Amino acid sequence: MPTRNLGPALAAALVTLALAAPAAPAAEPPVERGRYLVEVLAACGNCHTPKGPAGDLPGKHLAGGGSITEEFGTAIASNITPDRTTGIGGWRDAEIVRAIREGKSKSGRTLGPPMPFELYRQLSDTDVTAIVAYLRSVKPVRNRVAKSRYTMPLPPSWGPPVTSVPDPPQEILQYGAYLAGPIAHCVECHTPPGPGGRRDDARRLFAGGRKFTGPWGVTYSANLTTDRETGLGEWTTDQIVAGINGLRRDGSPERAPMPWPYYAGRIADRDMRALVAYLKSLPPIRSVVPPAEPPKPPEPTRRRPGR
Ligand code: HEC
Ligand code: HEC
Numbered sequence: 001m002p003t004r005n006l007g008p009a010l011a012a013a014l015v016t017l018a019l020a021a022p023a024a025p026a027a028e029p030p031v032e033r034g035r036y037l038v039e040v041l042a043a044c045g046n047c048h049t050p051k052g053p054a055g056d057l058p059g060k061h062l063a064g065g066g067s068i069t070e071e072f073g074t075a076i077a078s079n080i081t082p083d084r085t086t087g088i089g090g091w092r093d094a095e096i097v098r099a100i101r102e103g104k105s106k107s108g109r110t111l112g113p114p115m116p117f118e119l120y121r122q123l124s125d126t127d128v129t130a131i132v133a134y135l136r137s138v139k140p141v142r143n144r145v146a147k148s149r150y151t152m153p154l155p156p157s158w159g160p161p162v163t164s165v166p167d168p169p170q171e172i173l174q175y176g177a178y179l180a181g182p183i184a185h186c187v188e189c190h191t192p193p194g195p196g197g198r199r200d201d202a203r204r205l206f207a208g209g210r211k212f213t214g215p216w217g218v219t220y221s222a223n224l225t226t227d228r229e230t231g232l233g234e235w236t237t238d239q240i241v242a243g244i245n246g247l248r249r250d251g252s253p254e255r256a257p258m259p260w261p262y263y264a265g266r267i268a269d270r271d272m273r274a275l276v277a278y279l280k281s282l283p284p285i286r287s288v289v290p291p292a293e294p295p296k297p298p299e300p301t302r303r304r305p306g307r
Helices: 006-019 030-041 093-100 127-136 172-183 237-244 269-280
Strands: 069-071 073-076 213-214 215-218
Touching: 030 127, 030 172, 093 127, 172 269, 237 269
Parallel strands: none
Antiparallel strands: 069 073, 213 215
C-alpha cells in the first residue's frame, strides 16, 4: 500500500507497526529470505565453504571441497554454487530441494552425513524454496571436489519423500524450536551422540559435550539447557545473546565450529528473541562438558642424516 497519500501521522504509525511486527517469512522476497537463511541462521558455509588456517578460502564461497572426518569416514562438502559442470547449476529446483530435504543427489544416490537431513526434512516449503532461489543467485565457482569416503553403510534413504511442509507456527516457543532445530541445527551440534551416533535421545537434547576435532584442536559443544551449574541456568538474556554472537562469559571468543561468525550481529531481533525464549524453556540436564584442547603443535621436522 503506498503511504504517500496518507496523513503523515498515520504513515508514521504504519511504519512503527511494520517495525514492531516483523514480517513473517512468506512476506519477504525469496532470494532475501534465502540469503538470510544460508548466510546467517543455517550457516551452510560452515561446511560448504572450504577453510584454510586464516578462515574461509578466498573466492571459494560455498564452492565445497572441505573435508570433515568423523566416525562415519571422510565427507567432502559439495560445490553448491550454480557452476554448471562442478556445482548445481545444471540441477532442477526440485532436485536441489530433494537434496536438501531428503539427502538424495541428482542421480538418486543417498547423500551422507554430517549434513543434518533428518532436521532439514522439516524445512518449510517457503524456506527451502527461498534457499534454492538464493543458491541460484550466488557467484558460480568452478571447483571440482573429491568424493566423500564413508566407512559406514549409508541408509537407502533418510525417510519417505517429503511432499509438503507448512510454514512454522508463529508462537514464540514453537518458532524458536523450528529455528534451533530444522533451520540452525543448534540441537545437532549441542546434543551428545547416543548409541550408533544418533542424536535423538530426549534425555540428552541440548546437553552439549559433542566432540569436534579439527584444525582448532578438540572442542566440545556447550550445555545449552537450564541446568544452573553446567548449563545456561544462571545466564542472563544478554549473556545468552552474547553467547550466540560468539562471546563466552569470560569475554573470550568461542571456538570453532560454533558458527558465531555467521550469527554475530546478524540474527533478526525476532529470531534472537525466539531462540533465547526457547533455550530458557529447556528442562535442566546436568552434564559437565570437558574443556577444549588446543591444536597440537606441528611435529618437529626431522633432519635427514648427512645434512
Ligand atoms: C554439517 C555440514 C553441512 C551442513 C551444515 C550443510 N551441508 Fe550440504 N552437504 C554436506 C556434505 C558433506 C555433502 C556431501 C555429502 C556426500 O558426499 O554424500 C553435502 C551435500 C549437499 C548437497 C548435494 C550436492 C551434490 O552435489 O550432491 C546440497 C544441495 C547441499 N549440501 C546443500 C546444503 C545447504 C543449502 C545447506 C544449508 C541449508 C547445507 N547443505 C548445509 C555438508 C553440510
Ligand atoms: C557446528 C556445530 C554448532 C552449531 C550448529 C551451533 N553450535 Fe553453539 N557451540 C558449538 C561449540 C563447539 C561450542 C563451544 C565453543 C567453545 O568451546 O569455545 C558452542 C558454544 C555455544 C554457546 C556458548 C556457551 C558457553 O558456555 O560459552 C552458546 C550460547 C551456543 N553455542 C548456542 C548455540 C545456538 C543457539 C545455536 C543455534 C542457533 C548453536 N549454538 C549452533 C557448536 C555449535
